[in-house]
Amino acid sequence: MxxxxxxxxxxxxxxxxxxxxxxxxxxxxxxxxxxxxxxxxxxxxxxxxxxxxxxxxxxxxxxxxxxxxxxxxxxxxxxxxxxxxxxxxxxxxxxxxxxxxxxxxxxxxxxxPIGFRTAYAALVERAPVEAGQTLLVLGGAGSSGVAATQLGKALGATVIAVAGSDDKVGFCARHGADHVVNYRTADLVEEVGKITDGRGVDVIFDPVGGDTAARAISTLARYGRIAVVGLAAGTTVPIDSLDLLLRNYSAVGVFAGGHTPEEDAAAWGRLSELAEQKAITxxxxxxxxxxxxxxxxxxxxxxxxxxxxxxxxx
Ligand SMILES: NC(=O)c1ccc[n+]([C@@H]2O[C@H](COP(=O)([O-])OP(=O)(O)OC[C@H]3O[C@@H](n4cnc5c(N)ncnc54)[C@H](OP(=O)(O)O)[C@@H]3O)[C@@H](O)[C@H]2O)c1
The missing domain is CATH 3.90.180.10 (Medium-chain alcohol dehydrogenases, catalytic domain)
Structure with a gap:
């Protein structure tokens, strides 16, 4: 430092x-x-x-x-x-x-502000998650991950939160995740398969990158989307464009800055409404x-x- x-x-x-x-x-x-x-x-x-x-x-x-x-x-x-x-x-x-x-x-x-504006950019603006869909949140106990879980629930998704310790998955479960996976003690792909009956997930919120994100990509359902938010693990997620093509999924970058006044007005207006209704906190x-x-x-x-x-x- x-x-x-x-x-x-x-x-x-x-x-x-x-x-x-x-x-x-x-x-x-x-x-x-x-x-x-x-x-x-x-x-x-x-x-x-x-x-x-x-x-x-x-x-x-x-x-x-x-x-x-x-x-x-x-x-x-x-x-x-x-x-x-x-x-x-x-x-x-x-x-x-x-x-x-x-x-x-x-x-x-x-x-x-930062966590929810980032989650909104990912789950509303860039890789929209719809009611009834399944959202996989990597870094589920982290700053942006916990906000993504809250927003995902408010949008009507089923949320699977992924974290690296029992303490952290416990936190995710207490803060709104429907399902949790400790990726250090369980096989992420197998667990997601069991939770979704083999269907896979519709959207991945990824502030982590690296190996965990690479594993998570294989859980994407047909027409799924991975929102690339950050690289807490230190490396970006390796995206294989042939795999992306053959399995019909999308990868989108998310940067929660540089918005037009109109985009920000819509985002903050919706976030404010959801916070007023106590749908997100x-x-x-x-x-x-x-x-x-x-x-x-x-x-x-x-x-x-x-x-x-x-x-x-x-
Ligand atoms: N695109 C944007 O606009 C935007 C906005 C905000 C943040 N970000 C980026 O998103 C990333 C995460 O931000 P955040 O605020 O959510 O971070 P955070 O609160 O520190 O959470 C990150 C999570 O990543 C996991 N992780 C895995 N490997 C890690 C490692 N080597 N070091 C640290 N954490 C590791 C940790 O969970 P486990 O222990 O469970 O693995 C941790 O809870 C950062 O790269 C940040 O710059 C981007």
Whole structure:
């Protein structure tokens, strides 16, 4: 790791399209480790602020903002421009922010935006999963995996969550998965075959890559889709185009950024509705204190189950 240190800075008045928030909680994730170690595309020259998502109270807005001072919001930070969320104050991209639903805790709110926007990009925009279909979620106990399970259930799918320990599969089962497979102690392909009566799965949500994803591909049903989201295992999924052709499945890339305002408005509108109805909620795992941020980031190479969140202020 290149290092993480505490610094004082000043936050200029927000530019149009951004709101300044007093941060209560910030969501953690695997990309923090890439950023802190200098391996995140475009963020290789420190200093810059880490933290992709926050929840808190709006303290300043630019003219024309959809938010007002005092609003309680959760959203994605302009971390790619160096303004992250592990801080007393953070900017939030208004296009990627919504009001916190009544009854949602600060921890759930701080850990909501990235996981659910990623799951939405995969399961609605890129590899749509329909009611009655079967969804296989790799990295099922990870930040994006737990959100994909929740969203998959809300869309009416049967969800099989895959994780690498009994503790993690237990977490997946408690947070909405219909079936769980520990890929370290069971044969993934055999287990999925048993669960689906040999039919296979319609959609794979893959933030992991590597061998697990390669094995999972063989469980795809005819016309199935694999949504390639990330490579937590360190290598991308090897896709054999002849196999893809002969078995009639599709592989799609998913990047939950760079959307048009219209695409984001549709996505955040639907996510907000589902959160209001309590059809989806963040599966919070560990809550870290602000002082623990450096240790928490170092630990992202072997994260505990669920969405990790940092409590910044009360
Ligand atoms: N495309 C996008 O827009 C987008 C958005 C968010 C995240 N991502 C990417 O998606 C990936 C996962 O992100 P996340 O936030 O879900 O991560 P996470 O919370 O750390 O979960 C990743 C999961 O991957 C599994 N894993 C397998 N091999 C691993 C290894 N060598 N090191 C660490 N984890 C390993 C772990 O589960 P087991 O222990 O159960 O195997 C872990 O729970 C990352 O590559 C991230 O950059 C992409």
């Amino acid at each position: 290149k290092g993480v240190r505490l610094e004082e800075t000043r936050w200029p008045e927000p530019e149009p399209g951004q709101a300044l928030v007093r941060v209560r909680t910030a969501g953690a994730g695997f990309p923090d480790l890439f950023m802190a170690s200098g391996h995140f595309p475009g963020l290789d020259t420190p200093p810059f602020g880490l933290g992709e998502e926050v929840a808190g109270e709006v303290v300043a807005v630019a003219p024309g903002s959809p938010f007002a001072v005092g609003d309680q919001i959760m959203g994605i930070t302009p971390f790619f421009a160096g303004w992250g969320g592990y801080a007393d104050y953070a900017y939030v991209l208004e296009q990627s922010a919504i009001r916190i639903p009544v009854g949602m805790t600060d921890e759930q709110a701080g850990g909501f 963040t599966s919070v795992g560990t809550v870290f204190s602000f002082d623990d941020v450096p240790a928490m980031i170092s630990g992202q190479g072997s994260p505990p189950p669920g969405k990790s969140v940092v409590r910044v202020s009360s």
